[in-house]
Ligand SMILES: O=C(O)CCC(=O)C(=O)O
């Protein structure tokens with residue numbers, strides 16, 4: 503296993519300007535955000551926008567639908583998720599209201615405390631490696647599960663409904679994730695708890711509120727650079743009006759479109775490892791626009807850091823040898839974060855050579 507901290511920049515924990523401030527000041531080309539010419543978003547083909555496959559959870563074909571979607575896209579949309587459109591609007595509204603607050607007000611929740619960069623709170627990219635290209639986004643990260651490990655002092659009180667709405671969204675997401683994991687197990691003819699039991703009673707969910715300000719040079723920057731998620735699964739509530747999420751499918755970038763009020767679900771690297779590579783964690787990215795900002799809420803659902811994960815026994819056989827080693831989730835996440843900032847995948851770190 504390689505040393506994740508090689509080329510690392512040691513503890514750069516000074517506050518940087520928020521992307522929102524750069525956007526409002528009309529900063530045209532802050533150099534740290536400009537992507538290398540060969541990797542720029544210009545190769546996006548918005549004409550290839552395509553609706554994600556729909557999985558009808560709880561319906562007779564759910565297992566076949568989820569298997570087909572995960573084998574082709576690694577991503578799908580759910581419409582019957584039990585969250586009424588008015589509730590999804592409320593979640594988007596509190597996110598938007600928070601990001602609309604003056605930067606100084608939001609900085610009450612800043613992710614830098616006593617000179618240390620924390621995973622939770624309001625901020626933007628941590629500089630982890632030399633020459634790192636930064637993403638054109640500000641965000642608020644909050645652990646929402648397990649509940650006894652949340653840090654309420656970092657949960658915004660403005661707007662006043664923020665905490666209650668986030669709590670309700672968490673509970674509903676948790677139920678949805680449990681259903682998705684059961685259906686995923688069923689689709690591989692596994693015991694329905696095969697993925698869940700690894701989570702035990704407790705489930706880690708990290709809520710990530712993304713704000714992508716307008717960018718005067720959207721062809722030169724990414725809202726989020728190409729990556730796969732380090733999660734088991736991710737649930738995304740996309741912006742209601744602005745698309746921007748793109749997924750790599752058959753070697754091409756496709757702009758993701760969904761039905762109104764759908765939730766997007768994608769698997770992450772932990773599911774790729776546990777499914778012994780049957781399901782691939784999709785590479786995706788976010789682009790920005792010169793004339794419209796965008797918000798999204800991603801709920802990152804993962805095994806607890808102390809767990810050791812590896813391919814489920816039944817999925818390893820002579821026909822399909824073990825592709826991944828057993829890895830401790832905490833170690834994986836550390837390598838994942840380091841590689842993410844370099845625009846690289848962490849999956850090969852866990853691969854059986
Ligand atoms: O903004 C989005 O739609 C997706 C964001 C994303 O991929 C992420 O935060 O990992």
Ligand SMILES: [Fe+2]
Pocket residue numbers: 729730731786
């Ligand atoms: Fe992602």
